[in-house]
Amino acid sequence: MASSSPSSMSPPMIPMELHSLNREKLFNSLRDHLTSCARPLQGFVLLQGGEEQTRHCTDHLELFRQESYFAYLFGVEEPGFYGTIDIASGKSMLFIPRLPVDYAVWMGKIQPPSHFQEKYKVTQVLYTDEIKDVLLDHYHATGAPLLFLLHGLNTDSNKYSKLAEFQGIEKFQTDLNTLHPILTECRVIKSNLELALIQYANDISSEAHVEVMRKTKVGMKEYQLESMFLHHTYMYGGCRHCSYTCICATGDNSAVLHYGHAAAPNDKTLQEGDMALLDMGAEYHFYGSDITCSFPVNGRFTRDQSLLYTAVLDAHDAVISAMRPGVSWVDMHKLAERVILESLKKGNLLVGDVDKMMAERLGAVFMPHGLGHLLGIDTHDPGGYLKGAERPKEPGLSSLRTSRKLLKGMVITVEPGCYFIDALLLPALESPAVSEFFNRVEINRFRAFGGVRIESDVCVTSSGCVNMSKCPRKIEEIEAVMAGAPWPIEKTTFLSGNGQV
Amino acid sequence: MASSSPSSMSPPMIPMELHSLNREKLFNSLRDHLTSCARPLQGFVLLQGGEEQTRHCTDHLELFRQESYFAYLFGVEEPGFYGTIDIASGKSMLFIPRLPVDYAVWMGKIQPPSHFQEKYKVTQVLYTDEIKDVLLDHYHATGAPLLFLLHGLNTDSNKYSKLAEFQGIEKFQTDLNTLHPILTECRVIKSNLELALIQYANDISSEAHVEVMRKTKVGMKEYQLESMFLHHTYMYGGCRHCSYTCICATGDNSAVLHYGHAAAPNDKTLQEGDMALLDMGAEYHFYGSDITCSFPVNGRFTRDQSLLYTAVLDAHDAVISAMRPGVSWVDMHKLAERVILESLKKGNLLVGDVDKMMAERLGAVFMPHGLGHLLGIDTHDPGGYLKGAERPKEPGLSSLRTSRKLLKGMVITVEPGCYFIDALLLPALESPAVSEFFNRVEINRFRAFGGVRIESDVCVTSSGCVNMSKCPRKIEEIEAVMAGAPWPIEKTTFLSGNGQV
C-alpha cells in the first residue's frame, strides 16, 4: 500500500454485550408473552447454529457464515454450535462440538469450553453431546421440559427455518409456534449497539462506493468495479463477507434488478455514455449494509441521464423527508411512485393525469420492485409481514417486502428506481388501460437506457429518521467526486448521549 | 488505478472446443469400455448440473459455481441445466430451465435455446421439461433406453455424487456403475486446452503472490494479504472464484494446515520475526491453481528460517527433479520426507540414522499431510484412488490423496512442508520408538516457529515434468522481490508445436 491509506476507517471492536442484550430482549419478550397467556415461565429456548457445507460431492469447503437467528442471539462465528436460554432463570448456554484430536493438526487449536465462555459471554459452555443431560438436569419443574424451537416462515424466501435436532430431543416437549414471531420481532427493532455496527458497515461501504466511482473508467469490466469494492471493504474495513452478491450493472444491464449472479456475472465492458448502477454493501460481524449508487461511467451526466437520475433522487429524498414512526410503508412506496411519475411527465416521457396513472398502477412499469426492506443481519431482514398479514396484490405493491407501519429503531432501505424494462414496457405500450399515458417517441428514445436506482439505509428515530449511507447523491456532488474532489464521511455515533436514537 | 497496471496479464478467451474435446474423450472411452464388455453402444450419458443455493431459510443467494463433472463436460456457467451425450451417435444435448416471465425483470434476458447452442457448442438445446420425451424419441434400439448416471465415491470427501433426477426417469433403465470411473479417469489426464487454463490460473496467481509478498508489512492483518490476492486475481485476472478459501497463516498459525476457515479466519496481526505461509490459488473458467509461498514478513530470513525453508525447498526441488511417468507418488512422498529429515539432522534438530527415522515414520511428525494431490476443476481433483485401490495405512502416507503412479498429462501439486505441531510433536517426544531422534534443546527452540510449506502445480510430461507455478522460490529471490526487485513471469504455452506437451 502507498504510505497514505485510501481509507479513514479501521474495524471497530465487537461488543459481545450486543448479543447479551439481544438475549435479554428475547427473554423479556418471551416471558411477557407467556405471562399474558398464563403459561408457566419454564423451559428453554433452543437454537441450532449453522453447519459448514461442502460443494457437491467434493471436499471443497464453502466459507461458513452463521445462520442469522443464531448469530443474533449468540454472535458465534464457528459452525456446529447449539445455544439455549433458560426461560426460568435467563441463564444462557452454548454447546460446542467435541472436536477430534486431529482437528489440532488440520484446523487449529482445540479450545476448551472456558475459551468460548470468555469469548461469547454466556453463562456456561458445554459440549453438544451433553445437551440432553444438561437440560434435563437444569429443569426444575415437573414433566418433560419444554423446548421453544425456531419454526416459522421467512416471507422473502417463502421457506421455513430448519428445525433443531439433537440426540435425545424425544425426551422433551417442543413448542414450534411461540418463538419465531417473538424472536423475529426482537430483530426488527435495532438496539444502539446493533445500529453502531450497521452504521460502520454503511460507513466503510459508502467510502468504498466513492473509491469505485473515482476509479471507474470507460473500457473497464463491470467485475473490476466489484473487485475494487470488495477489496476496499475487506482490506481497510475488515469485512470478509458482503451482504449479497455485488450488482455491477452498466448500460442496459442496469434494468436487470438482480444482475450480477452466475448467469449474468458482471462481465460487460463499460461503454462511453453508459450509466452504472452499483448495488453493493459490506457486512461486519453479521450486520450488513445495502447501498446503491448510480452514475455515468464517464463522470458527466447527459441531459437524459440527469432527468432520470433527478426523478429517482427526488423520490428518495421525498420518502426520507416523510419517514417517521407510524407512517405506512405502502404509502411511502406510493409517494416514491408519484414523484417519479410526476418527473417523467415533466420530462415529457409521460402525458396525462398523475392521479389516473397512480390508479392504473403505472408506477409499477417503471419501478417493479418494492421501495425497500428491513435490513440487519440479513439483507432482507425478517419481520416484514406479521403473521396473518396479507401481501398487497396490485402490481408493484405485491413486490413490497413489508407493508408495515414504521417503528422507531427499524432500519429499512429506501431504494426507489426507474427502469426501462422491455418485458414490462412493451406490454404496457399495448395495454388499453395505460397506453394513453406514454409519449412513444420519447419512451422509445430511452428504451436502451437501462435504469437508475438510489438506495440508502435509513434508521427510524422517535421523530423522523437518519440516513446512514453517506454517498454523494446530488449530481454536482457525484461529478465533483468523480473529478477528484474530496468526499467527507462524517461519522454518526449512536452510542453517545442518552443512549437512544 | 495508476496508469501503469500492476499486472502483465489479461483474461484469455475461453475455448469451448475444450469441452467438446472432453465429451469426445468420454464418448470414446465409454464406447471402448462397452465394446470390451460386449455391451451394445446404446443409451445416454446423463448429468444434472448444479442448482443455486440459498442460505438457511433466507432468500440470500450464494454465488453459484457449477458442479465439477458437469463443468468438465459442458462448461456451463448457469444453474439448473441437464446435459446428455448419445452413446450411439455422440450427439450432445443441453436442457435448460424454462424460465418464468418475470425472470426478465429480476434476473436478466430470457435467452432462447439457440443462444446456448451457440454459446456451448452442443448439438442441440432443449428445455428440462422435455428430457423424457426427447430421449425416448432419440432412442432407436428396443426396450427402455439406458441412462449412464454419475454415481461414485469421491475419495477426498468420502461422499457420493448426487444421482440425477428428472420427471419421467422411471421410463428408463439406469446404469450407476459404468460412468463414474471412466469419466473420472478422463479428468485425470489433462488436454492441452485444459493445461492452458490451468497455466493461466497459475500465472495470474503467481503474479498475485509476488504482489502480496511485496506489500506485506509487519503490523498488517493476515486477511489484508488475502484481500490483496483476491483483488489482484479478480481485478486483473478476471477470476471471480478461488480454488479454495485463502490460507494466510503467520507465526504459529502456519502450523495449522487448513487455517483460514471461519473458525480461524486469517485475523492475526503480523509480528516482527514471523514467517508467513500463504496458500492461495485463483480459478479461471472452472480450472484452478493451488500455490503456497512461505516467507518472512519483514523480508529477511533469519538463520532458523533459512534452515527450515531450505529443508522444504530442497524436498520440493528433489521431487520435481524425480517426477516422470511411471514414478510412484508414494515414493515421491518418501523422497520429500527423507530430504527434510536429512536437513533437520544436518541442522542439528535431529540425531541418528535417517533410514531408521524413515522406518519409524518420523517424517509424518513434521509433514502430516500428503505430498500433493491431483489438480484441475477441483482443487482436490478426483481419481486419486482407482476403484479397489487401498489407502496406505502408515502415518503420513495415510493422508496421501493419491498413491498412483504418475501418468503423462496429470497435474499434481508438489507441496512438501515442515511444521512444529504440538499435537504431534509432544507425543513423539515421549514415544519410545522415536524420542531418541530428537535434539530436545533445538526442537524446543523451534516449538513456536509454526511451519513452512512450498507448493507448486506440476504437469507430468512424456519425459519429466513442468512446474507451472512461477513464484520466487530461492531465498535470495524472495528477499530481492520483497526489497522491490522485478519478477519476471515467463509464459508457458501449451498450445504451440505439435499440440502435445
Ligand SMILES: [Mn+2]
Ligand atoms: Mn436493497
Ligand SMILES: [Mn+2]
Ligand atoms: Mn494443495
